[in-house]
Amino acid sequence: MQHLQQLLQRIDGKGYKAYKDIRGSYHFNDFTLHIDYVQGDPFASPSKIRVAIPRAKTILKQDWESTSTRKISVEDTIARIVAKAINNTNQRAGGTGKSGLISIDQPGQEVLLRTAVQLTPDTVTICLSIGLPAKGRSVLGRQAQKMLLSILPEILKDSIFSISEETIWNAVVLSDQQKAIREYMKANQFVAFVANGAILPRESGISNCPLKTTEVIPFEAPESLQVAIPIPHKEEPILGMGIKEGITLIVGGGYHGKSTLLEALERGVYNHIKGDGREFVLTDPEAMKVRAEDGRKITDVNISPFIQNLPFGKTTTSFTSEDASGSTSQAATIIESLEAGATALLIDEDTSATNFMIRDQRMQQLVSKDKEPITPFIDKVRQLYEDHRISTILVMGGSGDYFEVADTVLLMDQYRPYDVTTDARKIAEESIVDRKKEGGAHFGEIQKRIPQPASLDSRKGKRSKVTARGLHTIQYGKVDIKIDFVEQLTDPSQTRALAEILFYLEKKRWFGRLSIAEILQKVERQISEEGLASFTDFPTQHPGDLARPRMLELASALNRLRTLAIHK
Numbered sequence: 001m002q003h004l005q006q007l008l009q010r011i012d013g014k015g016y017k018a019y020k021d022i023r024g025s026y027h028f029n030d031f032t033l034h035i036d037y038v039q040g041d042p043f044a045s046p047s048k049i050r051v052a053i054p055r056a057k058t059i060l061k062q063d064w065e066s067t068s069t070r071k072i073s074v075e076d077t078i079a080r081i082v083a084k085a086i087n088n089t090n091q092r093a094g095g096t097g098k099s100g101l102i103s104i105d106q107p108g109q110e111v112l113l114r115t116a117v118q119l120t121p122d123t124v125t126i127c128l129s130i131g132l133p134a135k136g137r138s139v140l141g142r143q144a145q146k147m148l149l150s151i152l153p154e155i156l157k158d159s160i161f162s163i164s165e166e167t168i169w170n171a172v173v174l175s176d177q178q179k180a181i182r183e184y185m186k187a188n189q190f191v192a193f194v195a196n197g198a199i200l201p202r203e204s205g206i207s208n209c210p211l212k213t214t215e216v217i218p219f220e221a222p223e224s225l226q227v228a229i230p231i232p233h234k235e236e237p238i239l240g241m242g243i244k245e246g247i248t249l250i251v252g253g254g255y256h257g258k259s260t261l262l263e264a265l266e267r268g269v270y271n272h273i274k275g276d277g278r279e280f281v282l283t284d285p286e287a288m289k290v291r292a293e294d295g296r297k298i299t300d301v302n303i304s305p306f307i308q309n310l311p312f313g314k315t316t317t318s319f320t321s322e323d324a325s326g327s328t329s330q331a332a333t334i335i336e337s338l339e340a341g342a343t344a345l346l347i348d349e350d351t352s353a354t355n356f357m358i359r360d361q362r363m364q365q366l367v368s369k370d371k372e373p374i375t376p377f378i379d380k381v382r383q384l385y386e387d388h389r390i391s392t393i394l395v396m397g398g399s400g401d402y403f404e405v406a407d408t409v410l411l412m413d414q415y416r417p418y419d420v421t422t423d424a425r426k427i428a429e430e431s432i433v434d435r436k437k438e439g440g441a442h443f444g445e446i447q448k449r450i451p452q453p454a455s456l457d458s459r460k461g462k463r464s465k466v467t468a469r470g471l472h473t474i475q476y477g478k479v480d481i482k483i484d485f486v487e488q489l490t491d492p493s494q495t496r497a498l499a500e501i502l503f504y505l506e507k508k509r510w511f512g513r514l515s516i517a518e519i520l521q522k523v524e525r526q527i528s529e530e531g532l533a534s535f536t537d538f539p540t541q542h543p544g545d546l547a548r549p550r551m552l553e554l555a556s557a558l559n560r561l562r563t564l565a566i567h568k
Contacts, residue, residue, distance in 0.1 A: 001028050005145055012141025016041050019132050019139060030057050031156065033148070036541040041137055042097030046129040048542035051156065053124045059165055064172050065119060068528075069271075073175035075117040076107055077168055078160060082117070082126055083107075085159035089151060095140050098131030100147060102155065105493050105545035109208045110270040111175070112491060113548035115532050124160060127542050174279060177231040178271045181238070181282050184229045188242075191344050191391045192265050192283045193229070195240035196220055199277025200257070200264040200415075208490070210277035222419040225408070238280060241417065245391045246407035247381055249424070257415035258395045262348055265393060266488050269550065284391075287344035288337040288552050291351035292326035293485045299559070300566035305380060305444040306331035306356070309373045316373075318568070326353035327374055338446045340520055340555035344391040345384075349398055358399045361435040375439030381405055383443035401435060403428040448515045451558070452565040456506035466503040468495040476502060479562050486556045493547035497532055498557045500546060504535040512567070516558065520551040
């Protein structure tokens with residue numbers, strides 16, 4: 001600590017690059033400060049530091065990390081408390097550009113594995129970003145002393161050193177309960193669960209926080225679909241709606257909550273914090289939201305289950321397009337999702353291509369099948385489940401033809417769900433519809449593609465350039481990977497992790513030998529065993545602000561890479 005103080009005094013007033021001299025490790029009374037990376041100027045990306053705290057100086061108990069879900073929950077809770085302490089800090093060392101900034105990768109409503117806080121049996125490591133103070137491009141040594149020797153210890157005092165056992169234990173209890181519900185769902189063939197009392201609406205289209213007004217209607221399961229799931233730390237079981245594997249339709253009038261329910265199920269692949277309103281809205285972690293995406297790149301995808309007999313003899317068993325249509329893009333996204341391991345599809349008619357979802361009797365009469373290459377989803381959704389056990393939850397307010405293929409039909413009426421399966425089946429039986437089924441008796445095989453090594457080329461000029469820009473863009477070399485319509489990606493730190501993983505795959509030359517499915521499995525295993533930091537250049541230092549993405553999103557980014565090439 002004294003050595004750091006002397007260094008900062010010595011470089012005071014010098015050019016900003018003099019800050020490079022403070023890289024290293026410094027021992028304080030209760031923690032060790034590691035300065036891993038120093039920014040080149042006050043306007044550049046902030047410097048990276050780690051604070052390593054002996055566990056013996058904290059209240060943390062080993063039992064609180066006895067499962068992976070508990071450990072993630074405890075790390076997440078610490079990150080939130082540190083972020084709160086930073087936000088509550090009244091002091092800031094001022095200056096030019098990012099001078100005086102102190103930040104942590106602050107979690108949102110979801111609980112994700114992050115690199116912000118890392119627990120080991122002996123140490124709690126907190127990763128922070130800081131803006132070293134400057135006036136113009138001159139070092140402000142005294143302000144840096146205040147920042148590192150006064151403000152930083154105060155933040156730690158108000159967070160990791162003052163956290164209560166109750167706060168940590170409440171997070172552990174919730175993670176145990178969420179884990180128990182997911183295990184029950186898997187054992188009893190449920191694809192989703194929505195607890196009674198859940199608050200599904202959000203504040204706005206740009207906010208992930210719960211809507212808090214007196215007009216919000218808590219969720220209440222229809223009696224016929226209600227299940228009781230035993231959960232730990234509570235004597236009574238939790239009650240709510242269980243959605244069985246198979247085909248579930250969500251129907252109802254406009255503005256009655258159909259899409260709100262589906263959006264909650266989309267995010268239910270992640271655990272949520274207490275007070276979110278969706279902490280007990282849980283969905284199969286491998287459920288994938290699919291939609292139409294006009295203009296996206298498609299590379300050698302076998303879309304023949306949905307599209308065949310294109311004009312001029314163009315093949316659909318290995319289909320490529322630089323500018324796909326809505327129907328073609330939606331077909332490709334489904335096939336790519338199956339290849340990546342999706343076990344359920346989430347679809348909203350509002351974001352789907354109409355000609356992909358349905359072709360009614362009258363259109364079949366007017367346009368014969370030999371003139372229509374598209375086999376609509378209605379003729380494949382049952383085959384998907386029977387041949388491959390892929391469930392579908394579908395918002396469909398515009399076509400009753402789906403009644404014939406649905407296992408469950410939910411009616412949303414003023415944000416209240418009703419089980420109308422019996423009514424829907426009766427309507428289907430009594431309505432005479434001479435619509436012909438299309439596309440054969442089976443869905444078809446799931447493809448296995450092997451990407452070529454040249455697919456990943458990070459070079460831009462003489463150097464590699466790989467960076468995430470916000471939530472929806474990854475710059476990879478000379479091209480941008482646009483993932484605007486990958487709707488279950490929820491945190492920019494996940495996008496940063498996707499960029500790091502793709503760059504790692506290029507450097508390690510995983511392409512050319514393994515199929516996409518095998519690559520995803522290998523990445524998932526490495527994350528679980530070695531952590532997200534293992535994909536970075538300096539895994540023992542500050543790894544950057546990363547959060548765990550699902551392999552379905554990694555596949556989505558890869559499939560939208562315009563330089564992707566597949567072995568024939």
